[in-house]
Amino acid sequence: MQVFKFGGTSVGTPQRMKDVCNLITADGKPKIVVLSAMSGTTNSLVEAAEYLKIGNPEAAGNVINGLRRKYREHIPALYATEEMQVETRELLDNIFLELHDCRALKFSDAVEKDVLSKGEIMSTNMVTNYLRECGIKACLLHALDFMRKAKNGEPDMLYIREHINALLEEHAGYDIYITQGFICRNFDGEVDNLERGGSDYTATLVGAAIRSDEVQIWTDIDGMHNNDPRFVEGTTPVRQLNFEESAELAYFGAKILHPTCIQPARYMGVPVRLKNTMDPAAPGTIINNDMEPGTIKAVAAKDNITAIKIVSSRMLLASGFLCKIFSIFDRYKTSIDMIATSEVGVSLTIDNTSRLAAIVERLKKIGTVQVDNNMCIICVVGDLRSENTGFETVATEALRDVPLRMISYGGSNHNISFLVSMDDKKAALEALQKTLFGTK
Numbered sequence: 017m018q019v020f021k022f023g024g025t026s027v028g029t030p031q032r033m034k035d036v037c038n039l040i041t042a043d044g045k046p047k048i049v050v051l052s053a054m055s056g057t058t059n060s061l062v063e064a065a066e067y068l069k070i071g072n073p074e075a076a077g078n079v080i081n082g083l084r085r086k087y088r089e090h091i092p093a094l095y096a097t098e099e100m101q102v103e104t105r106e107l108l109d110n111i112f113l114e115l116h117d118c119r120a121l122k123f124s125d126a127v128e129k130d131v132l133s134k135g136e137i138m139s140t141n142m143v144t145n146y147l148r149e150c151g152i153k154a155c156l157l158h159a160l161d162f163m164r165k166a167k168n169g170e171p172d173m174l175y176i177r178e179h180i181n182a183l184l185e186e187h188a189g190y191d192i193y194i195t196q197g198f199i200c201r202n203f204d205g206e207v208d209n210l211e212r213g214g215s216d217y218t219a220t221l222v223g224a225a226i227r228s229d230e231v232q233i234w235t236d237i238d239g240m241h242n243n244d245p246r247f248v249e250g251t252t253p254v255r256q257l258n259f260e261e262s263a264e265l266a267y268f269g270a271k272i273l274h275p276t277c278i279q280p281a282r283y284m285g286v287p288v289r290l291k292n293t294m295d296p297a298a299p300g301t302i303i304n305n306d307m308e309p310g311t312i313k314a315v316a317a318k319d320n321i322t323a324i325k326i327v328s329s330r331m332l333l334a335s336g337f338l339c340k341i342f343s344i345f346d347r348y349k350t351s352i353d354m355i356a357t358s359e360v361g362v363s364l365t366i367d368n369t370s371r372l373a374a375i376v377e378r379l380k381k382i383g384t385v386q387v388d389n390n391m392c393i394i395c396v397v398g399d400l401r402s403e404n405t406g407f408e409t410v411a412t413e414a415l416r417d418v419p420l421r422m423i424s425y426g427g428s429n430h431n432i433s434f435l436v437s438m439d440d441k442k443a444a445l446e447a448l449q450k451t452l453f454g455t456k
C-alpha cells in the first residue's frame with residue numbers, strides 16, 4: 017500500500033481539500049494519506065499556546081475564536097449536504113471547546129502539545145467527512161493510537177509497526193485511510209509531536225512501518241530543485257536522489273523535506289517520491305538507494321552559521337587536543353556541522369549559538385579563539401566518491417572569486433561543503449549553478 021502525505025498548503029482551503037480527494041482516489045488503489053493542518057493553523061495554535069504560557073488566557077481565547085470563525089466558513093464551502101455540514105460543525109465545535117478548556121488548565125508542556133495537536137485533528141476529520149460524503153469508503157486512523165516516542169524521545173518503531181498494522185487489520189477493506197501527520201504520544205502516553213514540519217516524518221515512519229511500496233510527499237513545488245529558487249534563476253527539479261544525498265540536502269537547507277524524515281525510509285528501503293499538488297502529472301523527485309554515477313545533483317545553503325577557529329601551537333604533535341575541544345561542545349549540547357583541521361588549528365561551525373559565550377570561554381583556555389558570525393554553508397551533493405576524480409575541482413573552481421572560509425570534503429561520499437560569508441551566498445549559489453548545471 018502506498019502512503020501519500022499532503023502539507024498545509026495542499027489542504028489549505030476547502031477547494032484544495034477537494035483537489036486532494038480527487039488525487040488520492042483517481043487510481044482507485046487503497047492508500048494511507050497523512051495530512052498536515054490547514055496552512056496557518058499550527059502557527060495560530062502556537063500563538064495561542066504562547067499567550068497561555070505568559071498567563072494571558074483572554075488573548076489565547078481571541079486567537080482561538082479567530083480560528084473558529086475561519087473554520088466555520090470552510091464548512092459550507094466543503095460539504096454539499098446539510099447533514100454533513102451539521103456533523104462536521106459539531107465535531108469542530110467540540111475541538112474548539114477543548115481548546116477553550118485548555119485555558120483553564122495550568123500551563124505545561126503537555127497542555128502546549130495538546131493545543132498544537134488540534135490542527136491536524138481538524139484537517140483529517142474534515143477530509144475524511146468529505147470523502148464519505150462523496151461515497152468513498154474512508155477510515156480515519158488516529159495517529160495518537162499508533163504514533164509514539166520511545167523513552168529516548170525518538171519514534172518507537174516497534175510500537176508504531178505493531179499498532180498501525182493491527183489497526184489496518186481491524187479496519188480492513190477501506191479505500192482510503194486518513195491519518196494525522198506531526199502528532200504522536202510520548203513515552204508516558206501524553207500528546208506530543210514530531211516538531212514543526214514533522215508530517216513528512218510521520219509519512220516515512222508509516223511507510224516504513226507498513227513496508228510501503230512508496231511514500232509520496234506532495235507539496236506545492238515540483239520536487240527537489242538543483243539549487244535554491246529563491247536566490248538563483250533557472251533551477252530545475254532533480255529527478256532522482258540517493259537517500260544520503262537527500263538527507264544532506266534537507267539538512268543543509270533545502271526547505272522541501274524535514275531533515276530527519278528520510279531516515280526511516282532509508283532504513284527500510286522504501287522509496288520516497290516528492291510530487292507537486294499544483295502539477296500532479298510532473299514526475300517530481302524520486303529518492304531511493306540508487307546512485308547515479310559521476311553526477312553532481314544539487315546545491316543547498318544553510319544560513320546563520322557561526323564559525324569558530326581555535327589555534328594552538330600546543331596542538332602540534334599532541335594527542336587528545338580534538339577530544340578536549342569536542343568535549344566542550346558536547347558539554348554545552350551544541351552540535352557541530354562542519355570541521356576542518358590543520359596541524360596547529362581547528363575550524364568548526366555551529367548553528368545554535370545559545371551557549372556560544374560559555375563555549376568560547378572554555379576554548380580560550382586551550383588556544384586562541386576567533387569567532388565569525390553570519391556565515392553560510394554551501395553544500396554540493398552528488399557522486400563525490402574519491403575514485404571519481406575531478407568533481408570537487410569543478411565545484412571549487414566555480415567558486416574561485418568567492419572568499420572561502422572553510423572547505424569540507426571526504427566526510428561522506430556525497431558532499432563537499434564550503435563556508436562563505438552570508439554576503440557572498442547569492443554569488444556563490446549563482447556561480448555553482450552556472451558551472452555545475454550550465455544555467456545562470
Ligand code: ASP
Binds near residue numbers: 023135197212214
Ligand atoms: N502542522 C505542523 C506544522 O505546521 C506539521 C506539518 O505541517 O508538517 O509544523
Ligand code: MG
Binds near residue numbers: 023
Ligand atoms: Mg508544513
